[in-house]
């Protein structure tokens with residue numbers, strides 16, 4: 381029971397000495413009053429309620445309330461986590477306005493992090509659309525209203541020359557993953573400037589909710605370099621700097637300083653995920669930094685991985701190989717060309733040479749077909765897909781001309797997969813693939829229902845944001861979400877767990893294959909080419925383990941010796957959102973219970989409703 385061994389403070393990394401009690405580290409941190417030497421940053425009393433990592437609300441046991449000095453600071457009643465979850469579920473359901481649901485969950489995350497993640501885990505399908513697309517899109521558009529308590533770091537172009545010192549202000553030392561945006565292409569909503577912060581916050585929430593990356597490892601960053609959206613510059617609620625976007629050398633040297641500062645502060649294996657940069661910067665920055673930092677671009681590589689996974693899974697329905705298809709893209713930006721490139725890699729594994737596979741892939745952008753002879757320049761990142769064909773802007777005619785079998789929409793323009801186009805797809809092939817990937821929902825190239833209606837129910841459909849079940853021919857179909865959220869949390873987990881120092885393209889192909897191999901026959905039967913979200917954490921661990929294997933194969937790991945079993949290793953690594961125990965049981969207190977015995981969460985809510993009705 382007594383010892384004087386040194387230990388590290390989990391809170392600030394300072395070495396502290398245990399002088400009397402040898403208990404679990406968490407407990408040690410909580411009983412600072414009973415030890416002689418302690419970390420100066422240790423918390424007391426009310427701090428436990430204010431710190432979302434430690435707060436348990438009414439789930440603090442009586443002995444914890446005593447030991448931590450919080451007795452009386454919270455109401456007397458004790459609630460189990462199940463009861464707390466029930467109250468949260470009930471509260472979320474009470475809000476009709478989706479933005480209020482988002483706000484409720486954000487506040488919960490800011491108050492009681494573990495309860496937030498426990499709640500999300502009860503129904504990922506239900507909560508994902510709130511903390512992520514589509515509702516996060518709405519939250520970004522109204523971020524001036526949503527913005528309350530700091531979550532994530534804003535580094536502005538005015539901080540140039542001082543980026544490292546701003547980074548030092550982040551209170552957590554052991555950051556391992558950063559999601560960064562400059563807010564210029566937020567989903568399909570365009571340039572939202574500093575309002576884009578909702579995206580790195582949402583993306584990192586999914587690191588934890590879908591893959592169990594410890595939240596303390598995660599740092600959301602918005603690089604506020606201005607905005608070119610006039611109405612934001614004039615918006616009195618706008619939270620960013622009011623200037624036009626920095627471009628050219630000013631922008632590039634700022635990013636360079638940022639990248640260097642991150643590595644200096646958090647080490648060479650800090651993972652930096654680029655998110656929602658506009659096309660001109662996204663591909664350029666990826667090319668510039670990919671080989672020098674542990675970095676990836678989610679819109680380019682993550683999206684590619686999830687769509688290639690969908691295409692692989694669909695081969696089981698269509699009985700066509702990946703290389704048997706004719707791919708036609710609407711949109712040739714970050715996502716479009718990222719997907720096209722990974723399709724080429726996937727076809728290589730079927731024995732098709734890149735020059736041959738590129739012939740099966742056609743891309744349109746805002747200026748029409750990527751054709752060598754067209755008058756508008758073919759963007760440099762997509763040059764290798766430009767065709768020796770007559771230029772055209774007529775997408776509809778082109779669907780007929782090349783007999784497309786797979787349509788991929790990444791254009792940000794809604795309803796561009798018209799009924800005529802969808803009908804033509806059904807004429808081209810018995811099981812056409814339709815990916816309407818633009819986010820949020822109202823930007824989708826077509827709805828799930830439209831895709832089924834206009835292809836006689838024969839299509840294989842996936843969308844970037846979720847659609848309700850489709851009714852067709854007396855049957856219900858549950859279409860899947862072709863969204864990078866299926867893979868990037870698992871990929872990140874694998875990279876972090878192996879302490880990889882780079883995150884190159886092969887990791888994304890491995891993730892695609894792992895995801896595809898986890899699609900069950902039942903999924904396919906109900907119209908889904910992605911697995912159920914119910915199993916997403918397990919899936920992320922599988923993806924992470926496969927990514928780890930690839931990391932070792934490519935000699936990119938820093939963790940040695942290599943774990944014997946990567947799956948087991950990752951399982952051990954992930955965050956457990958259950959409440960921690962901060963104090964042992966006290967004999968002289970009655971056992972914790974809320975006082976009213978309920979058998980289930982539903983029973984508790986029914987009781988609450990019945991009581992309120994009577995009033």
Ligand SMILES: NC(=O)C1=CN([C@@H]2O[C@H](COP(=O)(O)OP(=O)(O)OC[C@H]3O[C@@H](n4cnc5c(N)ncnc54)[C@H](O)[C@@H]3O)[C@@H](O)[C@H]2O)C=CC1
Pocket residue numbers: 565566567568569658659678679680683686710711712713714715716744745746747789790791792793817818819820823843844845862863864865
């Ligand atoms: N489902 C998912 O996981 C993902 C979805 N996306 C969505 O895809 C969309 C595009 O994203 P990025 O490729 O990063 O954007 P981007 O800005 O890099 O590319 C957009 C492309 O669409 C083209 N385009 C614009 N208007 C068009 C029109 N009327 N007709 C044909 N092409 C047109 C542009 O020329 C450009 O090639 C966004 O809505 C985004 O939310 C992006 C990444 C992941």
Ligand SMILES: CC(=O)C(=O)O
Pocket residue numbers: 513566567568656678679818819844863864865
């Ligand atoms: C899903 C995503 O990353 C996007 O729409 O940008």
Ligand SMILES: [Mg+2]
Pocket residue numbers: 567655656678679
């Ligand atoms: Mg994105």
